[in-house]
Amino acid sequence: MSSCRRYALIALLLCLVGTAVFVAGFGLGRYVFPSSDSRAWQVASEQRQQFSPFWEAWRIIEDEYYTEQPLDYQAMTYGAARGMVASLGDPHTAFLTPEEADMFSQDLSGTFGGIGVTITPTDDGFVQVVKLIPGGPAEKTVLQPGDVVLAVDGTSIRGMSQNEAIALIRGEVGTQVTLRVRHEGQEMDLTLTRAIIAIPVTERKMLDNNIAYLYVGEFNARAADLVKTDLTDLLKHEPRGLILDLRGDPGGYLHIVEQVADEFLPEGVLVIERSSTGAESRRNTTASGLAESIPLVVLVDGGSASASEILAGAVQDRGRGVLIGEQTYGKGSVQVTERLSDRSAVAVTIRRWFTPADRAIDGKGLTPDIVVEYTEEDAKAGRDPQLDRAIKYLMENTAQ
Amino acid sequence: MRLSSLHQWLLFGLVLATVTAVAGLAGFLIGRGQLSLMARGLPGTPPAQAQRFLPFWEAWLKIERLFYSQQPLDPTAMTYGAISGMLDSLHDPYAGFSTPPEHQMENEGFAGEFGGIGAWLARDERGTYVASLQPGSSAESAGLETGDRVLTVADKEIGMADLPSTTLLIRGPVPSTVHLVVERGGAELSFDIPRLVVERASVQWSMASAAVGYVRILDFTGRTAHEFATALAELAAADARAMLLDLRGNGGGLASAAPGVLAQLVTGGIAYREVRSSGEETRVAIPFAATQPAPLPLAVLVDAGTASAAEIVAAAIQDYERGPLIGTRTHGKGLVQGLFTLKDGSSIRITTARWLTPHGHPIEGVGLQPELIAQNDQEALSLAKEYLANQAGIVVESLRLPLLGDSDGKVLV
Numbered sequence: 158m159s160s161c162r163r164y165a166l167i168a169l170l171l172c173l174v175g176t177a178v179f180v181a182g183f184g185l186g187r188y189v190f191p192s193s194d195s196r197a198w199q200v201a202s203e204q205r206q207q208f209s210p211f212w213e214a215w216r217i218i219e220d221e222y223y224t225e226q227p228l229d230y231q232a233m234t235y236g237a238a239r240g241m242v243a244s245l246g247d248p249h250t251a252f253l254t255p256e257e258a259d260m261f262s263q264d265l266s267g268t269f270g271g272i273g274v275t276i277t278p279t280d281d282g283f284v285q286v287v288k289l290i291p292g293g294p295a296e297k298t299v300l301q302p303g304d305v306v307l308a309v310d311g312t313s314i315r316g317m318s319q320n321e322a323i324a325l326i327r328g329e330v331g332t333q334v335t336l337r338v339r340h341e342g343q344e345m346d347l348t349l350t351r352a353i354i355a356i357p358v359t360e361r362k363m364l365d366n367n368i369a370y371l372y373v374g375e376f377n378a379r380a381a382d383l384v385k386t387d388l389t390d391l392l393k394h395e396p397r398g399l400i401l402d403l404r405g406d407p408g409g410y411l412h413i414v415e416q417v418a419d420e421f422l423p424e425g426v427l428v429i430e431r432s433s434t435g436a437e438s439r440r441n442t443t444a445s446g447l448a449e450s451i452p453l454v455v456l457v458d459g460g461s462a463s464a465s466e467i468l469a470g471a472v473q474d475r476g477r478g479v480l481i482g483e484q485t486y487g488k489g490s491v492q493v494t495e496r497l498s499d500r501s502a503v504a505v506t507i508r509r510w511f512t513p514a515d516r517a518i519d520g521k522g523l524t525p526d527i528v529v530e531y532t533e534e535d536a537k538a539g540r541d542p543q544l545d546r547a548i549k550y551l552m553e554n555t556a557q
Numbered sequence: 558m559r560l561s562s563l564h565q566w567l568l569f570g571l572v573l574a575t576v577t578a579v580a581g582l583a584g585f586l587i588g589r590g591q592l593s594l595m596a597r598g599l600p601g602t603p604p605a606q607a608q609r610f611l612p613f614w615e616a617w618l619k620i621e622r623l624f625y626s627q628q629p630l631d632p633t634a635m636t637y638g639a640i641s642g643m644l645d646s647l648h649d650p651y652a653g654f655s656t657p658p659e660h661q662m663e664n665e666g667f668a669g670e671f672g673g674i675g676a677w678l679a680r681d682e683r684g685t686y687v688a689s690l691q692p693g694s695s696a697e698s699a700g701l702e703t704g705d706r707v708l709t710v711a712d713k714e715i716g717m718a719d720l721p722s723t724t725l726l727i728r729g730p731v732p733s734t735v736h737l738v739v740e741r742g743g744a745e746l747s748f749d750i751p752r753l754v755v756e757r758a759s760v761q762w763s764m765a766s767a768a769v770g771y772v773r774i775l776d777f778t779g780r781t782a783h784e785f786a787t788a789l790a791e792l793a794a795a796d797a798r799a800m801l802l803d804l805r806g807n808g809g810g811l812a813s814a815a816p817g818v819l820a821q822l823v824t825g826g827i828a829y830r831e832v833r834s835s836g837e838e839t840r841v842a843i844p845f846a847a848t849q850p851a852p853l854p855l856a857v858l859v860d861a862g863t864a865s866a867a868e869i870v871a872a873a874i875q876d877y878e879r880g881p882l883i884g885t886r887t888h889g890k891g892l893v894q895g896l897f898t899l900k901d902g903s904s905i906r907i908t909t910a911r912w913l914t915p916h917g918h919p920i921e922g923v924g925l926q927p928e929l930i931a932q933n934d935q936e937a938l939s940l941a942k943e944y945l946a947n948q949a950g951i952v953v954e955s956l957r958l959p960l961l962g963d964s965d966g967k968v969l970v
Contacts, residue, residue, distance in 0.1 A: 171572060175580040182584025207632045210899040212602070214640045214654075217897045222647065223834050223908045230609060232646045238613045240642015242620065244634045250624060252616055432625060495619050497612040505623040 211237065235501065242503065249492055251504045256324055258502035261494065270330035270351040274300065276322070282315040283307055284322050290357065294349045299340055307344065308337035327351070361387040368551055369396035369451075370544075373417070376409030376464040381416035388420055388447045398452035398551035400544065404482060408463025411440075411491060418468050420446040421453065422477055426513040428467045430491060442471070452555045453478030454547040457525055462486035470512035470523055479550065480525035482543045489519030613639070640905065649908050651894050657902035658725050665728070667811045667896075669778030672731035673755040676701060677967045680720050687739070688967050691755065699750040705739035712736065720968045727970040728752070757969050759810075760784035762792060765956045769945055770797030770853075774818070777810035777866040782817030789821055799854040799945040801956065802874075805884065809865025812893055812912075818870055820846040822855065823877050829869045830917065831893060831910040839910075843873070854948035855880030856941045859927055864888035871925055872914035881944060882927035883937050891920030 219228065235254050242252040253261055273293015276284040286304045289296045308314060309325040317325075326334060328351050335348045358380050360372040369391040373380060391399070401421070408414075418427050422442040430438050455469050457480050466485050472478045491508040511517050529546045602610050621630060637656060644652040655663055665671035675694020676687050685707045690697045707715050710726040727735055729752050737748045759781045765771035770792030774781060792800065802822075816828040820843050831839040859871055859882050868887050875882055895909035911921055929944070931937035938956045946953040 167569060171576050174573060175576040178577045179580040179584035182581040183587055184584075186585035186587065208636050208639075210901050210903055211636055211639050211643070213899045214643065214897075214905045215603070217905060218643075218647070218907060221895055221897070221907060221909045222649070223892065223910050224647070224649075225834075229646070230606060233643045234606070234609050234613055236646025237639040237643040238616050240645065241613070241635045241639040242616065243642065244638025245620065245624065245626070245630075247624075247626075250620070490625065493623060495623075497615040497619075499612045501612050501616075503616045503619050505619055506625045507623045508625055
């Protein structure tokens with residue numbers, strides 16, 4: 158073999174290897190690790206044309222805007238995203254900054270580094286402690302419900318939104334936070350160590366007359382396991398009936414309510430989902446639940462929303478139990494939260510849902526079988542007429 | 558080219574490794590779409606913002622792909638939403654975005670004239686009705702009457718539509734005709750009304766006593782300086798020997814109209830100073846008036862509703878000691894807004910400067926302190942009467958201010 162032919166062969170080999178590797182790299186880049194950049198680039202050219210007024214406005218602001226601080230381009234970008242999303246006119250479709258997105262996901266996963274209090278805004282722009290979470294850091298201090306938080310780590314929270322105040326108080330587990338609080342009319346500083354806070358998601362108890370009671374506060378990541386544990390324990394007492402309290406439950410994850418509903422409902426449709434493309438899918442419950450035949454009352458009110466309404470709607474439509482309380486919230490849509498490349502996120506309404514009998518929930522909510530109001534006077538007097546009615550119903554309709 | 562076999566194999570290996578690495582990386586980056594992005598940048602995006610703006614496009618794409626909606630997405634509405642959101646992020650209380658039709662109304666408001674029918678419309682819980690008619694207007698000649706309920710405009714149902722959208726339907730180019738169906742006493746009446754140039758007066762005047770002329774500026778439009786000149790000429794013809802200028806409740810408008818009004822009250826000097834972010838200061842001069850009116854004794858009525866362009870006029874009168882301000886401290890709006898029309902006919906309004914009085918006093922958040930404080934209208938009028946009588950050397954029995962039409966909540970179409 159002449160050396161010339163040998164070099165030609167080697168060159169050919171190199172070309173083949175090079176091409177093969179290029180194609181492999183291209184495929185890997187395109188289909189396995191596509192960059193968000195390239196997808197963003199593919200926005201239809203017509204839309205880019207329509208978007209040009211935005212950049213006109215942007216440049217005018219850069220040139221003409223009167224401000225004492227330099228322009229905050231990040232805030233302008235997030236503002237634009239927020240406004241673009243708001244133009245859709247759907248209250249449940251939202252843009253979240255990275256901080257907001259983190260807080261949102263912390264809420265749903267049920268654990269975060271906090272001090273173990275729930276708060277509410279005060280009239281004068283601060284926040285007030287409403288409840289201490291059992292076992293949390295705050296419970297070990299003098300902090301009491303009604304105390305007002307004035308500042309966090311030296312930063313006054315006056316005029317901040319509740320979410321901004323929360324973001325300051327929360328932080329990495331094990332770190333310290335100093336609160337300036339007004340406690341019994343006196344101002345004082347309290348230093349607390351942030352800890353993982355277990356939000357009580359469920360609460361179970363046996364009521365008189367052998368009636369079981371289960372409260373579910375939120376369908377977060379831990380709710381399914383907790384409900385299973387609670388039900389197992391409650392059913393040991395062989396109760397004559399079960400009251401499932403979904404009042405004030407704002408919803409949560411769809412796959413969690415699916416698991417929870419499975420415990421209460423035999424085989425059948427749980428919810429019908431429809432997407433904007435007209436695609437329809439049904440989510441079903443299977444015949445393997447812990448509490449599929451026990452007489453059931455579900456308590457609902459205007460705070461029962463989303464996932465709670467899926468469960469309550471299926472119970473009502475399939476005749477599994479009765480709903481007692483007040484008209485539910487009526488949030489009949491499903492959102493997905495998608496993280497973006499800088500850890501901001503969009504929560505997008507992807508589907509609307511309908512009960513097994515094909516009733517739309519959105520905007521209307523569910524009307525209980527037995528409507529019972531819970532007034533402010535009831536709250537002050539410590540009465541719960543809705544629970545009382547549920548107990549009465551079970552007493553009348555079940556045999557001991 | 559005689560290398561040892563070992564060297565040859567090393568060289569071959571090296572070349573192979575290089576080719577593999579370069580080809581693989583190039584393939585990966587091109588496949589990922591990063592090279593094209595680096596080469597071209599994001600559409601229309603300033604290069605400095607390209608990286609920061611990616612999440613915005615990602616959000617847009619997620620919405621396109623995922624959002625549940627009965628109607629197709631409207632990219633124009635989304636763009637306008639983005640502009641509004643960006644303006645909100647500035648925390649400029651005076652910033653705002655207007656769609657093309659809104660901007661057209663905004664422009665007509667500043668111009669003080671437009672193509673219309675000369676009817677004042679108002680809205681109540683039953684819908685839109687004719688509140689009054691401009692004398693001599695085409696609406697009046699066509700036979701429209703006060704109290705008529707507007708059912709359709711150009712065959713579009715009005716129902717409970719808001720006034721701005723009804724306004725836009727009725728106004729239009731001159732000459733043209735608009736078709737209206739109204740309800741009067743249970744009957745439906747139909748009108749074809751020609752659109753003519755309608756002027757919305759921004760200045761009202763009358764004699765407040767035998768010798769005192771009264772001028773009220775409602776707001777500042779492109780017509781204000783001209784109307785003000787007419788008012789002064791007519792009052793002079795009526796032998797006014799002192800003047801009461803009423804700026805109460807005047808929230809401003811077109812700031813550039815203020816120097817033209819000042820030219821008729823003050824001789825020369827600057828109307829106000831404008832300071833931009835850069836610290837650059839512009840002195841806006843009072844233009845030279847063609848005819849100098851007689852320097853009548855002047856008093857100016859102000860209140861907490863006196864703002865912006867009205868404060869510019871009041872501040873210059875105060876700084877040049879042309880006459881006393883009477884009333885309560887003014888609003889204190891010392892920020893100037895620019896109105897910028899975008900290529901598609903929409904507009905943004907942002908604060909572009911703060912303004913200072915001719916003597917360099919800031920106004921924003923401070924307002925003007927009147928020389929003569931009056932807690933109510935009666936007190937203000939008696940102070941004005943006393944001052945003007947003294948200055949002009951005349952006897953003023955009492956000041957009677959004309960009852961002027963209240964245009965609150967009504968729109969001229």
